[in-house]
Amino acid sequence: VRIVSGLQSSGSLHLGNWFGAVRQLVRLQDSGEAFDFVADLHALTTVRDGQRARALTFETAAGLLALGIDPARTALFRQSDVPEVLELYWILGTVVPLSHLERAHAYKDKLARGLAKGFGLFAYPVLMAADILLYGADLVPVGKDQIQHVEFARDWATRFNVAHVPGYDPQDPLGAAGHPPGILRLPEFRVDPDTAVLPGIDGQKMSRSYGNAIELFADEREVRRRIQSIKTDSTPVEAGKPVEGSALYELLRAVAPASEFAAIDRSWREGGIGYGAYKEELAGFFFAAFGEARRRYVGIAADPAEVERILQAGARRAREAAAQTIAAVRRAVGL
Ligand code: ADP
Ligand code: TRP
8 A cells, every 4th residue: 555644844753743634644554655745835825034944854854753754664855846746736736627616625724824815725625635646655644633634635636647548437447347546546535533622732733833732842941831831721620521522621631641641631630739730740641652753853963964864765756756757747647
């Protein structure tokens, strides 16, 4: 199986990225052929400073390596190093119904958060579908917020195949029953049910663009400061705490080892421990879980030439996979 996923370099990697997507990518490295990339083209929808864009791309790549993406098993590359993706993006766009883009959740959320309506944000899912389809993904590990985008990719691949592969039957996409197979392979999303959506310190979905993230590689004081500012209610120390809608509870559930969480869950419901103490515990679990990756990060970030070498080697592998798809697509549409 082909496994494909991207991480936007619009900010630094955070706990939501790890629990939603990156942990799956690390675990799946031996289950197939993996193509993971830093979505630097997507990041341009929000980053407007070239120097910062370049720095964030590098940081994201270094972070993925520190977290356990192994370049020997995974092609790790920069999205923009495979220009074929932009060609597929345009061609695919010709079969995309405008109504799909208008009902895209991520787009609507971004507008609700005050981002200006713009072509880049609007067209975002088409570029993401091109990412997925270019490498012939079978499986796309993502957080829950991205499910709709993967479903769009499936739908548009079908539309493309119907339009451009004579005899293609959407009921028989691989051609197992004798029809010609599609040019674009239909992907499936994969979500980790334990942490489909991790809340940020304000209780909303953790996201770099919402300023509510706990960053994996921020300095220790900043991490502690962020954890201290997790929003809690006014339940007194002695009382049992509400579980529903508590960001602190959800974060503890994600970060604490399962064996330790059982006791936390019990005391949380019984009362007797204050939110401040739980935050201290969370900080402890955070550094226990990510201390090693944080140390690795320092070493990796100190050797930018090596990171660059890894990204370029990854791009060469990705371009090989891309070349086959794009050649078939060009032929089919008459270019
Ligand atoms: P952000 O939303 O912070 O900009 P990205 O959009 O680059 O992060 O997300 C990269 C991956 O991490 C995607 O698969 C996304 O679904 C996942 N992800 C991001 N935030 C969360 C979250 N709060 N909970 C679960 N998964 C998340
Ligand atoms: N849109 C994804 C996000 O914001 C990042 C992304 C870009 C992606 N291209 C992708 C994820 C292809 C999976 C597959 O989280």
